[in-house]
Amino acid sequence: MSDTITRPIDRSHMQVSDEVAIDIRNMNKWYGSFHVLRDIDLTVHRGERIVIAGPSGSGKSTLIRCINRLEEHQSGHIVVDGIELTNDIKNIDKVRSEVGMVFQHFNLFPHLTVLENCTLAPIWVRKVPRRQAEETAMRFLEKVKIPEQASKYPGQLSGGQQQRVAIARSLCMQPKIMLFDEPTSALDPEMIKEVLDTMIELAEEGMTMICVTHEMGFAQAVANRVIFMDQGQIVEQNEPREFFNNPKSERTKLFLSQILGH
Amino acid sequence: MSDTITRPIDRSHMQVSDEVAIDIRNMNKWYGSFHVLRDIDLTVHRGERIVIAGPSGSGKSTLIRCINRLEEHQSGHIVVDGIELTNDIKNIDKVRSEVGMVFQHFNLFPHLTVLENCTLAPIWVRKVPRRQAEETAMRFLEKVKIPEQASKYPGQLSGGQQQRVAIARSLCMQPKIMLFDEPTSALDPEMIKEVLDTMIELAEEGMTMICVTHEMGFAQAVANRVIFMDQGQIVEQNEPREFFNNPKSERTKLFLSQILGH
Amino acid sequence: DTLADVKARGELNCGVNTGLVGFAAPDANGNWTGFDVDICKAVAAAVLGDPSKVKYVPTTGQTRFTALSSGEVDILARNSTWTFSRDTDLKLDFVGVNYYDGQGFMVRKDLGVTSAKELDGATICIQTGTTTELNLADYFKANNMAYQPVNIDSNAEGEQQYMAGACDAYTTDASGLAATRAAFADPENHIILPEIISKEPLGPAVRHGDSNWGDVARWTLYALIAAEEYGITSKNIEELSKSSQNPEVQRLLGVTDDLGAMIGLDKDWAKRAILASGNYGEIFAANIGEQTPIGLARGLNAQWTQGGLMYAMPFR
Amino acid sequence: MSDTHAQTVPFVRDTMLPAAEPPIREAGAVRWLRENLFSGPVNTVLTILGVLVVWFLVSHFWDWFAHSVWNAGSLSECRQIIAERWGEGARGACWAVIRERWNQYTYGFYPSELYWRPTMAFGLLFLALAPVLFSEAPGIRRIVLGTTTVLTLGLMVALGAPAAWLVFAAVVLIGGLVISERQVSLLLVFSILYPLMGVWFLWGGSAWGPIMVLVGPVLGWIAWRVLHPVSSLVAIIAALVIPLLWWIGYAGEAARDAEGILSLSIPAVASDRFGGFLLSITIGIAGIALSLPLGIVLALARRSDMFLVKSLAVIFIEFIRGVPLIALLFVASLLLNYFLPPGTNFDIILRVIIMVTLFSAAYMAEVIRGGLAALPKGQYEAADALGLDYWKAQRLIVLPQALKISIPGIVSTFIGMFKDTTLVTFVGLYDPLKSMSDAVRASTSWKGIYWEPYIFVGFIFFLICFGMSRYSMYLERRLARDHR
Amino acid sequence: MTDMSAPANPPFRPSMLIYDRRYRSMTFQVIVFILVMALAWWLVNNTIRNLAALGKDFNFGFLWQRAGYDIPQTPIPYTSDDTHFRAAVVGLLNTLIVSILGCIAATFVGIIAGVARLSNNWLIARLMTVYVEAFRNVPLLLWILIVFAVFTEIMPPPNAFRGDDPAASMILFDHVALTNRYTAIPTLAMTNDPGSLDLGARITFNWATIAFVLVLIGGWFVRRMIGAWAQRVQDQTGSRPTTWWMSLAVMTVPSLLLIWFFGLHFEAPELRGFNFAGGLNVQNGLVALWLALTLYTGAFIAEIVRAGILAVSRGQSEAAFALGLRPGRTMNLVILPQALRVIIPPLISQYLNLMKNSSLAIAVGYMDIKGTLGGTTLNQTGRELESIVLMMGVYLVLSLIISAGMNVFNSRVKLKER
Numbered sequence A, B: 001m002s003d004t005i006t007r008p009i010d011r012s013h014m015q016v017s018d019e020v021a022i023d024i025r026n027m028n029k030w031y032g033s034f035h036v037l038r039d040i041d042l043t044v045h046r047g048e049r050i051v052i053a054g055p056s057g058s059g060k061s062t063l064i065r066c067i068n069r070l071e072e073h074q075s076g077h078i079v080v081d082g083i084e085l086t087n088d089i090k091n092i093d094k095v096r097s098e099v100g101m102v103f104q105h106f107n108l109f110p111h112l113t114v115l116e117n118c119t120l121a122p123i124w125v126r127k128v129p130r131r132q133a134e135e136t137a138m139r140f141l142e143k144v145k146i147p148e149q150a151s152k153y154p155g156q157l158s159g160g161q162q163q164r165v166a167i168a169r170s171l172c173m174q175p176k177i178m179l180f181d182e183p184t185s186a187l188d189p190e191m192i193k194e195v196l197d198t199m200i201e202l203a204e205e206g207m208t209m210i211c212v213t214h215e216m217g218f219a220q221a222v223a224n225r226v227i228f229m230d231q232g233q234i235v236e237q238n239e240p241r242e243f244f245n246n247p248k249s250e251r252t253k254l255f256l257s258q259i260l261g262h
Numbered sequence C: 001d002t003l004a005d006v007k008a009r010g011e012l013n014c015g016v017n018t019g020l021v022g023f024a025a026p027d028a029n030g031n032w033t034g035f036d037v038d039i040c041k042a043v044a045a046a047v048l049g050d051p052s053k054v055k056y057v058p059t060t061g062q063t064r065f066t067a068l069s070s071g072e073v074d075i076l077a078r079n080s081t082w083t084f085s086r087d088t089d090l091k092l093d094f095v096g097v098n099y100y101d102g103q104g105f106m107v108r109k110d111l112g113v114t115s116a117k118e119l120d121g122a123t124i125c126i127q128t129g130t131t132t133e134l135n136l137a138d139y140f141k142a143n144n145m146a147y148q149p150v151n152i153d154s155n156a157e158g159e160q161q162y163m164a165g166a167c168d169a170y171t172t173d174a175s176g177l178a179a180t181r182a183a184f185a186d187p188e189n190h191i192i193l194p195e196i197i198s199k200e201p202l203g204p205a206v207r208h209g210d211s212n213w214g215d216v217a218r219w220t221l222y223a224l225i226a227a228e229e230y231g232i233t234s235k236n237i238e239e240l241s242k243s244s245q246n247p248e249v250q251r252l253l254g255v256t257d258d259l260g261a262m263i264g265l266d267k268d269w270a271k272r273a274i275l276a277s278g279n280y281g282e283i284f285a286a287n288i289g290e291q292t293p294i295g296l297a298r299g300l301n302a303q304w305t306q307g308g309l310m311y312a313m314p315f316r
Numbered sequence D: 001m002s003d004t005h006a007q008t009v010p011f012v013r014d015t016m017l018p019a020a021e022p023p024i025r026e027a028g029a030v031r032w033l034r035e036n037l038f039s040g041p042v043n044t045v046l047t048i049l050g051v052l053v054v055w056f057l058v059s060h061f062w063d064w065f066a067h068s069v070w071n072a073g074s075l076s077e078c079r080q081i082i083a084e085r086w087g088e089g090a091r092g093a094c095w096a097v098i099r100e101r102w103n104q105y106t107y108g109f110y111p112s113e114l115y116w117r118p119t120m121a122f123g124l125l126f127l128a129l130a131p132v133l134f135s136e137a138p139g140i141r142r143i144v145l146g147t148t149t150v151l152t153l154g155l156m157v158a159l160g161a162p163a164a165w166l167v168f169a170a171v172v173l174i175g176g177l178v179i180s181e182r183q184v185s186l187l188l189v190f191s192i193l194y195p196l197m198g199v200w201f202l203w204g205g206s207a208w209g210p211i212m213v214l215v216g217p218v219l220g221w222i223a224w225r226v227l228h229p230v231s232s233l234v235a236i237i238a239a240l241v242i243p244l245l246w247w248i249g250y251a252g253e254a255a256r257d258a259e260g261i262l263s264l265s266i267p268a269v270a271s272d273r274f275g276g277f278l279l280s281i282t283i284g285i286a287g288i289a290l291s292l293p294l295g296i297v298l299a300l301a302r303r304s305d306m307f308l309v310k311s312l313a314v315i316f317i318e319f320i321r322g323v324p325l326i327a328l329l330f331v332a333s334l335l336l337n338y339f340l341p342p343g344t345n346f347d348i349i350l351r352v353i354i355m356v357t358l359f360s361a362a363y364m365a366e367v368i369r370g371g372l373a374a375l376p377k378g379q380y381e382a383a384d385a386l387g388l389d390y391w392k393a394q395r396l397i398v399l400p401q402a403l404k405i406s407i408p409g410i411v412s413t414f415i416g417m418f419k420d421t422t423l424v425t426f427v428g429l430y431d432p433l434k435s436m437s438d439a440v441r442a443s444t445s446w447k448g449i450y451w452e453p454y455i456f457v458g459f460i461f462f463l464i465c466f467g468m469s470r471y472s473m474y475l476e477r478r479l480a481r482d483h484r
Numbered sequence E: 001m002t003d004m005s006a007p008a009n010p011p012f013r014p015s016m017l018i019y020d021r022r023y024r025s026m027t028f029q030v031i032v033f034i035l036v037m038a039l040a041w042w043l044v045n046n047t048i049r050n051l052a053a054l055g056k057d058f059n060f061g062f063l064w065q066r067a068g069y070d071i072p073q074t075p076i077p078y079t080s081d082d083t084h085f086r087a088a089v090v091g092l093l094n095t096l097i098v099s100i101l102g103c104i105a106a107t108f109v110g111i112i113a114g115v116a117r118l119s120n121n122w123l124i125a126r127l128m129t130v131y132v133e134a135f136r137n138v139p140l141l142l143w144i145l146i147v148f149a150v151f152t153e154i155m156p157p158p159n160a161f162r163g164d165d166p167a168a169s170m171i172l173f174d175h176v177a178l179t180n181r182y183t184a185i186p187t188l189a190m191t192n193d194p195g196s197l198d199l200g201a202r203i204t205f206n207w208a209t210i211a212f213v214l215v216l217i218g219g220w221f222v223r224r225m226i227g228a229w230a231q232r233v234q235d236q237t238g239s240r241p242t243t244w245w246m247s248l249a250v251m252t253v254p255s256l257l258l259i260w261f262f263g264l265h266f267e268a269p270e271l272r273g274f275n276f277a278g279g280l281n282v283q284n285g286l287v288a289l290w291l292a293l294t295l296y297t298g299a300f301i302a303e304i305v306r307a308g309i310l311a312v313s314r315g316q317s318e319a320a321f322a323l324g325l326r327p328g329r330t331m332n333l334v335i336l337p338q339a340l341r342v343i344i345p346p347l348i349s350q351y352l353n354l355m356k357n358s359s360l361a362i363a364v365g366y367m368d369i370k371g372t373l374g375g376t377t378l379n380q381t382g383r384e385l386e387s388i389v390l391m392m393g394v395y396l397v398l399s400l401i402i403s404a405g406m407n408v409f410n411s412r413v414k415l416k417e418r
Ligand SMILES: Nc1ncnc2c1ncn2[C@@H]1O[C@H](COP(=O)(O)OP(=O)(O)OP(=O)(O)O)[C@@H](O)[C@H]1O
Pocket: A031, A034, A036, A054, A055, A056, A057, A058, A059, A060, A061, A062, A063
């Protein structure tokens, strides 16, 4: 499936700054007595684009869901944009409005139009006037190339369009960081490309991104770093070319052979 | 999707005998006043593997459902294994226990375990002792490569596994003919392969099969004949290589360009 | 303090029957009329100066006493029998008797029964939640007879059952029987058996523990009875209050002595009460007397001077 | 081995066959009869049985219905007319009782010169419901509102409503119709104000009462606006406490004072004059309007992960659902006064409404809980990820969807509750079914009439409930379509 | 989990009560708890003050006083000399009788109507639709009154059976008389009466009854054993022996023997005096209530059954047919087991509703617990608080028992899924 990325990518804006966007130290998480995440250490710099890969059940989703506190971690520290994630609701709210998230199943609000989906959070969380929120929303809908769908309901759109709306919805909060959890895996092959293109465009603009995906073409094209997880641990991380051509650990090799051979 | 068939196929057993398994003559069927099947003539020999293709709504499902009398035809004759399908309940019963059918949505019985799904019909229809029925069932479950799931419930299995159980369930009645109605179209791509492999194995053993499918790779690999239907009629039939490389009718060409271009 | 409450509210809450022709029933427009209703009017007139300032609260046999004790109604004028346990255990105070009644039976003439003693094995309709239920059980037990009760929760339903022949006899207070029979299309085909199996002194009741209010209710009732005794009617009352020389009448009508002040009312309280719907005799005649369809004779309810039991305590 | 067999002659069809007509036994009435009535021996027997049942019913009841009398002053007159028209011994229905007591059945003992008030209140109710019930079906909404407007105004004229109020009703209804064509959501304001308005129309008295009640939330909102920048906690507490204090402390007084300054009174009608369908509908509507919010709160509480809150909700719901409504009504009429401070004594209708509300709120909570459970978890997560807090997420994302899913359940709860309003007869209120019919039968002229009142009342209930259940089916179908 | 280095807990600040997720829910719960307790205290306090003001107390002693009223239909011996408590028990038993009979009959009616509504017979399906809609959209109270009225207005009074040329006659070989008061049915009498087992409190069971119950239970067990045996044979040989005649014999023969042994026979009711005697007179109140509850609840059950059957997708029966199963077997082995999972939970809540609705007995004078404890007893003693609390408690316990049963069932049949 690596052939989905077709056009040459402009990497001119994709520079990584020294500022730390996310800092995870020694983080552990359990579900009951099941140890899902073990001693995760990860620093993400502003402007970095990270792809997380790994077998099913390895804890990829859990990791990124910890970053905006959809899941609570039990030990260690997560600092996002300088704010430590604790049980303090104010901090959580602040982090969540800095971090956008796109889910595998889009999770659009079916009872609201596309435009309303996009303006909801700016209006109610950021307290932006409606007029202005709608203008911003239209701008982002244009960016994801579906401004003409603004007044439709999500149920009337195709999967790829829905996912792009989901991306626009997150962008409307003008987040500093975007998290993607397998954004293309629920889509039909033709639609995958639409969504990946949108994501590449974002990457070109220098957005800090963490993306769980098995689209290796995408990883090679845009990622600064690929992280491979297994059994709740980060097994290997490297820049993409090295990662694909010259994996270090046995597990990674096995995984890559399955993914690419398929 | 033609790349799903990877391994070389052993065609040594796949010989077609002269015996007629199914003979359909001049068959017509209406739903109310809608003429679904028009003048169908089709002879299937023992050991033949037939793939039926055609646009949606062309009557493919209806045709194969007529063969085991899930639908009644209104004129013409259908003779299965020497038995004419009429309203005679005994004949219908006889035909149904000779003909296995696999549905698009598996239709496993969710309240029974996999093993019970497989033994239900042998015990109650064929009056096989339970012990023996279970042994047979385990044999077929092994053949479809999921003997270890025997005591689970269908709801606990993945789609591909469920479809393989459905195949095993049909096989347990040791039918002479198997009908498949788009057996893979409700499955995720990785699971399609599992099911197709199972079907290829069956084909290699010389089972008479009629399969409605759009998996052209499968058709090319195992079919003796591809039948193309449109508007309730058989528009073209040919051996697979000819059918794909050199379609005669305009409709077939159009259809193939859509399917393969995709 | 109920009196003050009523005055402050400007309205008297009066508990009445949900519908018993002659005693209390709403007409098609919701205007209440009847023997018990007139008691309410008299009390309202005495206390508030206006007989129309009454809110009628229809109560069923089951809800009536609670309505009173919970304060939902100020006075219960709903043909309720004065009994020991009600007066004591139920914490009610009966203020007097406005109708001396007794429980009787009504049967169809063609049943051929002439005495209650012949009712052994009969099916009998009774209204639940009344003393009749208890009296009936006691009477049949005492006479060593069996019966099958049919417990019905409203008077109308009971009549319906009786008329359809679902019970051989219908039992309730004799007054009720008469009222019911009077309303039948064929009253001549039904007879009321001679036996009266219980004493049913019916009277208005108030909550236990508020003697002031009890006094107001009691003496309003007596004022109506006394008025009849002294010949004061709603027609001649104005004239009498000016001309009568009878000292008791003068006291009653507030010409001399201010009896009203002693119960927290003004001088003219009794006059207004009598004016509301007339004296006891007038009320009786207008609602249930012989001229009405119900056609009850005064009987026990005649003035003591006429050989009856109606006896107002002296106004002094 | 050859795997291309001699039999697989290539075949191409050059001319497509046209569709043919089905054979005769597959079409028309013959087919219909064969498939629907006589498709086997069992079915044939059933059909014959069914015909027999229908025949039995018709033959036994037809003459009674056919011999209907609509115009008579009493039952005996009715019987006389029947005997005259259809001969001695003929049976017949005497609908004259309905004709004569029509107003009593509809309005109870409501003062007849004020009949127009409940009529207007009922008409305006549809305007208030339109943006909720028919928000996405402008066609149906137009028909409903148009009919309501015409009917309400017509009836009001017929009932002799004062001209000023006629103008008022006309302005509101026609204005509503116009607004609903432009932007339905604006009508929601009217929906929110309607309960107080409806109460005022029905019970009358000074308009200042409802207005002062309304002032409470306004004060709360102002307090919240003012205090929010200081501290959101204080703001929330103030927004909750100030309206309460206002209602308990000053609202009554303020209403009296305002009335003194500027009188806005219409004649008051006491609760005991309510009866018949007016009573049923009043209790029903009040019950649904109050039980819905309470049900939502209970449902949210029951799904909460706070143990105490959840247990309280469970206990309450299971308790209410475990006892018969009639027992609760007896609590309302017999016990409620025990539970309140000595000396409080409030309207029996209000008490019944409270109990009916609690009762249906428990059922409503279960219905809404089902709706909440049907929402995919992703919706909650998406709301969280966007930074919406609990209440905002509930209000903007969860409830709008959950309520929509639950509407069929809510409607059937309402049907059940509306039917149950007949039970108020056991606490001495004049419901249309038993008390009112008993009252009618207690009069000399209609004594002994039995079936007609029951059939009439049953028919009206059937119309209303059947209408509602059809509405919910329509909604179910529409929702099924909306959800892809 | 021992190795987890907990994040350095920030020191506690009061603002954390609101802003810290862990404390916030606690704060909220404490507030709710205080409010609820305050409300409860307020209610209880009011009640105490009100009772004191009225000079009443809260005391269940009245239950042991003489009741003084009669009850038409008593499943256990009861006279007006018995206590209010016994009256309440009679009421409770009456509630249970009508509820259980109602549940059984409503289930039958509901299943038949539900299946008939799905029938491909147009006429039957339409008739059932009319039935279901009529009962679901009209208040139950009205149906009770109408059914009751049908009995009182249309059935003949007992004395119509009198005379040489009676206006009415008994049905079922002169054994049953339908009157406008009751249905007189025959009682069972024995020539060899074995006497009764006395349980005290004047509650007795005839030994013959006990013998029948035991024989039936025993027969049921034997039947199950036969079933298990048939299953074993089928498992071994593949063909299932026909067992219905064995089951039938096991269920009937011992009972027939007992009937012969005890000399059991019907004693037909006979008109004596005003009423029928010698048989059992089943009050019309009970019959009407039972019938109305049955038809009303049956309409709801019909919808549940219909929905349950529709919930099993068509694919299931097609798959079964394709395997060669006959329609009857398909119903038993495939459709019903799945439909029942869908049907039974709402079915049980209908049972609950029926039990609660039986409190409308008050409308037809059937003395259930609402009629005795919550009606006459309450009224005669004026103990409304105690009576109603007790009565609600009884209903609550009954409901909880039923819903506990439902929960057990639900957790047992839950489909296993991923
Ligand atoms: N709520 C939960 N309770 C208990 N265990 C859970 C929960 N959510 C996830 N898990 C388990 O935690 C592990 C990690 O799950 P996670 O969803 O993070 O995996 P993943 O790497 O994203 O896999 P996939 O590629 O399938 O999405 C899995 O074994 C899963 O079964």
